[in-house]
Amino acid sequence: MxxxxxxxxxxxxxxxxxxxxxxxxxxxxxxxxxxxxxxxxxxxxxxxxxxSREELLRAAFDGLADRSGALLAEVGRHPGGPAERLAFLVRSAMELLEGERDLARVLLDVWSAGARRPAWIDMAGFYREYRAVVAGLLEERDAHAAAPAVAPSAHATVLVGAIEGCVLQWLFDPEVELGPLVEPLVTLLVPPRA
Amino acid sequence: MxxxxxxxxxxxxxxxxxxxxxxxxxxxxxxxxxxxxxxxxxxxxxxxxxxSREELLRAAFDGLADRSGALLAEVGRHPGGPAERLAFLVRSAMELLEGERDLARVLLDVWSAGARRPAWIDMAGFYREYRAVVAGLLEERDAHAAAPAVAPSAHATVLVGAIEGCVLQWLFDPEVELGPLVEPLVTLLVPPRA
Amino acid sequence: MxxxxxxxxxxxxxxxxxxxxxxxxxxxxxxxxxxxxxxxxxxxxxxxxxxSREELLRAAFDGLADRSGALLAEVGRHPGGPAERLAFLVRSAMELLEGERDLARVLLDVWSAGARRPAWIDMAGFYREYRAVVAGLLEERDAHAAAPAVAPSAHATVLVGAIEGCVLQWLFDPEVELGPLVEPLVTLLVPPRA
Amino acid sequence: MxxxxxxxxxxxxxxxxxxxxxxxxxxxxxxxxxxxxxxxxxxxxxxxxxxSREELLRAAFDGLADRSGALLAEVGRHPGGPAERLAFLVRSAMELLEGERDLARVLLDVWSAGARRPAWIDMAGFYREYRAVVAGLLEERDAHAAAPAVAPSAHATVLVGAIEGCVLQWLFDPEVELGPLVEPLVTLLVPPRA
DNA sequence: TATGAATGAGAATTCATTCAT
DNA sequence: TATGAATGAATTCTCATTCAT
CATH class of the missing domain: 1.10.10.60 (Homeodomain-like)
Structure with missing residues (x-):
């Protein structure tokens, strides 16, 4: 065919x-x-x-969302403990965005448009999914340890936010590189134990 | 008359x-x-x-930028060591944005516009300023300690990014509240010593 | 008062x-x-x-028309034969316009507007009056002579037209001066006898 | 397709x-x-x-200017002496305008616009060209005769002006016809010898 | 399918005129 | 009378979308 x-x-x-x-x-x-x-x-x-023109923007975001979903699925299949899986998630996400600068840039427009029309592009759901995976891994990691200083759900929000916030700065400022931020992100927000 | x-x-x-x-x-x-x-x-x-219509957007951002500048100046005058000052910065910034949800929401549009027309709204400069202050405080904090695991400049980018990323999620998702994220942010990214 | x-x-x-x-x-x-x-x-x-704004344009034209009317009246009182009176008319009209370049320039706009709205500014009447005076003087001049080669009414139209046409070129072209055109106009179009 | x-x-x-x-x-x-x-x-x-709307006005004028240019070229190719050629020029120009009353009417607007923005529509150049051709023919005609009473350049300005001035009156006044003015114009301003 | 001419709703901006002070 | 802030009708030009070929 x-x-x-x-x-x-x-x-x-x-x-x-x-x-x-x-x-x-x-x-x-x-x-x-x-x-x-x-x-x-x-x-x-x-x-x-x-x-329509709008459908193009949506499709662009869907492309990123699909790859994001694949990434999340891969995290589930990744060997190692929760900490390793978290680190893998962070590294993969950053790598994905760094390799797709154009797509990352389009994110800015999607944010702008998606925030006012929840039904159109479900940005809330998109980030919720990420947070859920991250929070799950954090809980798993802390299962046998003392209660962490920061609740997993808040920690997840901060981690997901930090990734997006770094991307944001990278998109604005030619002096900011994304690659060198990966390990700092991991070090600061994915410590082996809380 | x-x-x-x-x-x-x-x-x-x-x-x-x-x-x-x-x-x-x-x-x-x-x-x-x-x-x-x-x-x-x-x-x-x-x-x-x-x-023009555009001037309105610019003026809106300028309003936020002014308050941001004031905040940064206040950080400099804040009593206490660098760690306390950093915590104050994070708390103040979050508080400012939480109290100005509309203005924060306009940020989404400014990001979209500012990234494409650097001369019009200098987003790069805006975040550079933040990073510089944060990095300065981190260096000060570590002056008498062993070298930190994460370079101050990268740490600053992550911290600033995390703030913006949390705001982003707050704007998208009614379930996300900004207030409860303040202390987690401080705990995770402004530890007393590296 | x-x-x-x-x-x-x-x-x-x-x-x-x-x-x-x-x-x-x-x-x-x-x-x-x-x-x-x-x-x-x-x-x-x-x-x-x-x-209204329009009234200003009208008033500007009226000012010129008044002075034009005065000029025409003065022609009637001018001593000498019809040829002298014609020459006086030409010289006076040119002098008037040369001394009022701004007003002459406004004429362009009045032409543009007046031609489509006869009721508003009666340009037809304005030039008719001129032609009538000129034609009258030409007839008077030729009263005792042989029939002229050109009918007075046509001759009048050409003379009046030539004045306006010279003014037009003067307004367009900095190289064209109005003064030096006065005597040529008289010589060519107001010959002592046809 | x-x-x-x-x-x-x-x-x-x-x-x-x-x-x-x-x-x-x-x-x-x-x-x-x-x-x-x-x-x-x-x-x-x-x-x-x-x-743009303006471009339409310009294009309208260009159309007239092109035909004018063609007319001037034709004058150069016209058989006969300078006086005949001059008469031909006058007759052709009048005929052209009489046949294109709408276009002639648009001239009023072009005058108004062209006088203020010389770079946009070069009215000065347009009339200069006419004057140059006319003056050239007048000089040629007088080459073997006594010096004329009126300098060719002034004579040319008057002739060109008279044409435009007659058109002006024709556009304003329904009583004025252009056709009957052609021969008077020729008789008065294109005499066989000065 | 592919094309690009045609459409017309829509939006920013201007400015003559009004009128409260 | 003088002022200039306020008004909103009017106009140009743009561009997503349609559709005849």
Whole structure:
């Protein structure tokens, strides 16, 4: 079924172009025509793959969310104790974002748009999932130890927040690199025992 | 004599309305007319105080930046050692944002806009300033101790990032409260000694 | 009655400012505020003397029309034969316009506006009057001579047109001077006998 | 394939409509929507052919200028002596304008706009060109005769001005016809010898 | 499917005019 | 009378989306 393949390939081609354009100009300033040009297709053809401009932003986020989900699943399969798994999560997430700077940049727009329209992009759910996994691992780690100084759920929020906050600074400031922040993050927020 | 009004008061009235509207609808979806209605003035009157819609966003951010600057200055005057000052900084920043949810929400739009137009809103500089203060305090704290496991500059980035990341989740998720995150943040990222 | 004098003086002050601004920027680009500033009064004060922006343009033209009318009357009282009187008319008209470059410039706008709204400014009547006087003098001159090669009415149109056309070029082109065109106009279009 | 249309034809269709609307209402009072309606297209479609309302005025003038240039070129190729060529120029110019009353009417607006923004529409250059050709022919005519009573350059200004001035009156006054003015113009201002 | 011309709703901004002081 | 803040109608231009080819 070549049709099927073509359709999918065309979709990816356009979505990739959209991500680049969104990253460069911001969603608000990105015209359908810009995306079409970047993708090397005609304006009208964008609508053969995506129903609206907004759907492109959504699809871009979905791509990141899918990879995020995969990452979370991988964490579950990762060998080692909870601390190792947590460290793996942090390192993987940072690596993913560092390798997808454009996608990370689009996050800014998704934040802006997603925060006011919970039904459209469920940012709350997205971060809740992360927090749940992190909190689970923290609880597991502390199961046989004394109660930690910080509740797992709060700790999870801080850890997830720190990742996003580092990404934020990396996106703003060319002087900030993401790679060198990975181990500090692990050291500071994923200590072997609380 | 023309209708008597305090130009500054009128400006604040409109800026306040703009912040509410931006917070509610997002900058992109906020029409000048919405802001005028919220402020109880006519569309054209907005332009007596602000030159453009964009200027309103900028002014909103400037308001936050000013208070941020004041906060940073206050940190410098705060009594106690570097660790206490750091804790004070974290607590004050969180408190400031928690008390200004609308303004915090506008941050989402400013991030989106500021990342693309560095000259317009210097987000890089904004966070650099924070990092510099934090890093300075960390160095001071460690001056007489062994070298810390994490370099002050990276630590600063993580701390500043964690604050913003917690705010982010708070803005997205009604279940996340900011207040209860303050002490965890301090405990995890501002330990008495490294 | 000082009030009476004041009102009139204020009116002149504003009208003069309006003429300067219209001449400089064109009527279309002249804001009431520009005129007020040029006159050194507040925007609202303009409306104490003139009912609308348009009325200012009209008044500017009326000023020129009045002086034109006076000129035409003076022609009637001028000593000498019809040829001398014609030459006097040409010289006076050119002199008038040369001395009132701003007013002449405003003519451009009046042409533009007046041509489509005959009821508003009766440009047709304005030029008809001129033609009538000129044609009358030409007829008088030729009363005792052979029929002229060109009918007085056509001759009048050409003469009046030539004056305006010279003014037009003078307004466009800094290289064109009006003074040196006066005698050529007389020589070419007001010959002693046809 | 997109809707099939000849881009050039569409451009002409819209420009034609614009000229009619400008002629009827004046440039200042002509809305893009009026032009679109007159052309039978949607508002936005005007912008597919012209970048702005102003560009329409410019294009209208350019059309006249092109035909004017062609006319001047034709004068150069016209058989006969300088006097015949001059007469041909006058007759052709009048004929051109008489046949394009709408375009001539738009001239009023162009005068108004062109005088204030020399860089935009170079009216000075436009008339200079005419004067140069006329002056050249006058010099040629007088080459073997006694010095003329009026310098060729002044004579040229008067002749060119007379044409424009007659057009002006024709545009204002329904009683004035352009055709009957052609021969008077030639007789008065293009005599066989000075 | 692919194209890009056509559409028209929509939005920011301007500015003549009004009117409270 | 003088002022200038306030108003809101009006207008240009943009751009997502549609659809004839």
């Amino acid at each position: 070549p049709r099927q393949v073509d359709r999918e390939a065309r979709r990816e081609q356009i979505l990739g172009a959209a991500v680049r354009v969104f990253a460069r100009q911001g969603y608000a300033a990105s015209r359908i025509e810009d995306i079409a040009r970047e993708a090397g297709v005609a304006k009208g053809s964008v609508y053969l793959s995506f129903g | 023309p209708r008597q009004v305090d130009r500054e008061a009128r400006r604040e009235q409109i800026l306040g309305a703009a912040v509410r509207v931006f917070a509610r609808q997002g900058y992109a979806a906020s029409r000048i007319e919405d802001i005028a209605r919220e402020a109880g003035v006519a569309k054209g009157s907005v332009y007596l105080s602000f030159g | 000082p009030r009476q004098v004041d009102r009139e003086a204020r009116r002149e002050q504003i009208l003069g400012a309006a003429v300067r601004v219209f001449a400089r920027q064109g009527y279309a680009a002249s804001r009431i505020e520009d005129i007020a500033r040029e006159a050194g009064v507040a925007k609202g004060s303009v409306y104490l003397s003139f009912g | 997109p809707r099939q249309v000849d881009r050039e034809a569409r451009r002409e269709q819209i420009l034609g409509a614009a000229v009619r609307v400008f002629a009827r209402q004046g440039y200042a009072a002509s809305r893009i929507e009026d032009i679109a309606r007159e052309a039978g297209v949607a508002k936005g479609s005007v912008y597919l052919s012209f970048g």
